[in-house]
Amino acid sequence: MVTALAKLEAKNLACVRGVRALFRDLNFSIEAGRALVVEGANGAGKTSLLRILGGFLAPAAGEIVLSTASGPISEAEERGQHVGWFGHQDGLKPQLTAKENLQFAARLYGSTQDVTALLDWAGISRAADFPTQYLSAGQKKRLSLARLKASGRSLWLLDEPFAALDVAGKKLVEHMLADHCAAGGIAIVATHEHMTLDAAHLTLAGHP
Amino acid sequence: MLALAFFACVTALVPLGVGSDLKLLARIAGGVLWVAAVLATLLSLDRLFQSDFEDGALDLIALAPQSLESVAVAKIAAHWLTTGLPLTVISPLFGILFGLPLPVCGALFLSLLIGTPAISAIGAVGASLTLSIRRGGLILPLIVLPLLAPAVIFGAGVVLAALDGMPNGALGLLAAFSLLAVCLAPFAAAAGVRLNLAG
Numbered sequence: 098m099v100t101a102l103a104k105l106e107a108k109n110l111a112c113v114r115g116v117r118a119l120f121r122d123l124n125f126s127i128e129a130g131r132a133l134v135v136e137g138a139n140g141a142g143k144t145s146l147l148r149i150l151g152g153f154l155a156p157a158a159g160e161i162v163l164s165t166a167s168g169p170i171s172e173a174e175e176r177g178q179h180v181g182w183f184g185h186q187d188g189l190k191p192q193l194t195a196k197e198n199l200q201f202a203a204r205l206y207g208s209t210q211d212v213t214a215l216l217d218w219a220g221i222s223r224a225a226d227f228p229t230q231y232l233s234a235g236q237k238k239r240l241s242l243a244r245l246k247a248s249g250r251s252l253w254l255l256d257e258p259f260a261a262l263d264v265a266g267k268k269l270v271e272h273m274l275a276d277h278c279a280a281g282g283i284a285i286v287a288t289h290e291h292m293t294l295d296a297a298h299l300t301l302a303g304h305p
Numbered sequence: 306m307l308a309l310a311f312f313a314c315v316t317a318l319v320p321l322g323v324g325s326d327l328k329l330l331a332r333i334a335g336g337v338l339w340v341a342a343v344l345a346t347l348l349s350l351d352r353l354f355q356s357d358f359e360d361g362a363l364d365l366i367a368l369a370p371q372s373l374e375s376v377a378v379a380k381i382a383a384h385w386l387t388t389g390l391p392l393t394v395i396s397p398l399f400g401i402l403f404g405l406p407l408p409v410c411g412a413l414f415l416s417l418l419i420g421t422p423a424i425s426a427i428g429a430v431g432a433s434l435t436l437s438i439r440r441g442g443l444i445l446p447l448i449v450l451p452l453l454a455p456a457v458i459f460g461a462g463v464v465l466a467a468l469d470g471m472p473n474g475a476l477g478l479l480a481a482f483s484l485l486a487v488c489l490a491p492f493a494a495a496a497g498v499r500l501n502l503a504g
Contacts, residue, residue, distance in 0.1 A: 153364065153502045177368045186361025205369045244365075 101281050102179055102251045103129050103166050105150075109159035112145045119145055120301055121158070129251075132274055132284040132294055137301030143287035144185065146301065147254045150285060152177045163252070181250035183258055187237045191230035195221060195240050198229055202244045210247050219243040220269070234261040242273060253277060253284040308388045309395065312345040316399050327404040334403035335413065335464025338396060339457045342417060346388050346424045347449060351442035353380055353432040354498060363436075367502055373495035381422075381429045381490065389421030405468070412467030416460045416479060423483040426490035427452050433497030437504055455482050 104126060111121035119142030127133050135143050148154040150161060162169045163176050170176060189198050199212050216222045219239040224232055229240065238261050245253060258270050271294055274284050278294075286292070319337050320330060357363040366376055396417050400410035431449035438444060459482060462475030 151364070151368065153367065155503060178370060180368050182364055182368050184361050184364055186359075186364075188357075188360055188362035188365045190360070190362070202365065205366070205371070207370055250368075 101129060101165065102163055102283055104162075104164040105252065105283055105285075106162045106164070107150070107159065108162065110146075110149065110156050110161070111158040112142055112149060112154075113157040114142075114145060118157075123159070123299075123301075125297075125299055127283050127285070127297065129281045129283060130278050132278050132286065132296035133299055134292060134294075134296045135285060135287040135299050135301065136289070141301040143301060144256055147184075147256050147285065147287055150252075151180050151182055151254050179250055179252045181245050181248040181253045183241055183245045183253065183255040185256050187241050189229045189237055189240060192228055194226050194228055195232060195236075196225040198240060199243055199247065203247045206248045206250075208247045208249050210249070212247070215243040215247055216240075218246070220265070235263055235266055238262050239266060239269070242270065246273065251282045253282060255284065255286045255288075257288055258286060259288055259290045308345040308348050309391055311348055312341050312392055312395075313399075315341040315344065316402070320403075331404045331409075331468065332465075334400060334405050335416075335461040335468070336457070338399055338403070338413060338464075339416075339420075339460040342389075342392050342396070342421065343424055343450070343453055343457060344446075345392060346384075346421065347428060347446050349388055350384070350425075350428040350432050350449070351435065351445050353384060353429055354436040354494075355432070358436045358501065363498065363502065367498070373498055374491045377429060377433070377491040377494040377498070381425045381487070381494070384429065385422050385425040389417075389425055393417040393421055405464075409464060409467040413464050416463035416476065419476070419480050419483050420456045420460045423456050423486040424453060426483075426486045430490050430493045430497060433494040433501070436498070437501045456486075 106126040107123060110123040112119040125133065135146060137143050145154060149156050161176070163179060164170070193201070196212060196216060199215060203210060203212055213222070213225070216225050219242055221236050221239050224236055229237060232240065238258070242258070259267050262270065267290070271292060274286065274294055277284055286296070316338060323329065323333070354363065357366065367373060393414060397410040397414050400413045405413065428449050431445045434448060435445050456479065459475045459479035462473055463479060466473045466475055
């Protein structure tokens with residue numbers, strides 16, 4: 098972790114996709130060590146909110162302020178350096194093995210974590226040397242989780258992390274999120290699943 | 306590899322079309338080989354960013370500590386090493402097939418060595434702009450080919466100058482064009498990627 102984040106604040110966020118306003122005047126704030134679950138019907142703007150928080154998408158109005166102990170950072174570029182991303186698409190290269198995919202990501206993010214241990218943790222060490230195109234959807238999700246863990250970032254943005262995972266896999270995600278928050282990280286999870294994790298809830302109602 | 310085969314096929318077709326007049330072939334060799342090299346390089350360009358965009362890897366790369374500009378440099382370098390450089394290395398062989406004297410083959414080699422990085426660099430800008438278009442492979446050449454006209458003009462000019470034994474300054478202009486393209490393209494390509502990630 099570069100510098101630990103202290104707080105994330107969203108002020109009067111609005112998002113417009115095409116001609117449709119997804120949400121407006123969205124305000125929330127999360128302290129370090131807390132998780133936020135984003136709920137809402139399909140098309141309510143959960144993924145768009147995560148992409149705004151990740152700095153990919155500029156909000157139609159409002160701002161996001163990420164603060165470290167020494168002060169706020171608002172520049173989207175700099176904000177990206179704190180974000181660990183777990184999106185819908187896995188971003189895994191089908192020709193590379195699970196291990197190679199993880200090694201590449203670890204090197205890209207300058208991570209010093211042990212790749213073999215991470216694969217073990219994710220429960221896919223037996224598939225480590227298979228090209229990822231032969232992995233099941235659930236195994237790919239587990240590999241992506243290992244990659245998120247390897248990123249060493251403090252603000253985790255997860256889009257539907259439970260999809261395609263078995264019962265043990267879902268437990269793995271919950272434990273991982275709990276550990277991350279216990280270590281002072283922030284997690285924002287868009288999901289329809291019920292989680293046992295102690296978290297704040299934000300419901301995107303869809304705009305009237 | 307595919308680009309090399311394409312290059313070979315196109316250049317082999319030309320003598321079939323224009324006849325076996327060696328004098329004529331030698332005069333048009335520079336232009337034909339340069340156009341073939343540009344087209345062969347364009348073949349593999351549309352996947353430069355698109356595959357990373359489609360599987361979500363581009364999101365992860367954009368969040369990495371490295372700037373998108375340096376990622377673009379790496380992509381351009383990788384593309385050139387796998388297409389531009391092999392084409393350059395094999396080009397003297399095709400020069401001989403077109404009846405070019407050996408020193409002129411050397412000029413052809415030199416012009417491609419200097420000029421092909423510009424094809425990869427300008428192509429990367431086009432690839433970054435079209436990465437979210439499903440059939441971007443068709444629109445990409447329309448964007449990139451006009452921008453590559455100077456490279457073809459100066460590149461073929463280098464070969465003609467060597468053939469006629471009359472220096473015409475094309476080599477310097479080609480080098481300037483290539484240098485400019487390689488220096489500026491990473492910034493433009495990174496901007497194109499950012500634009501599409503926000504879409």
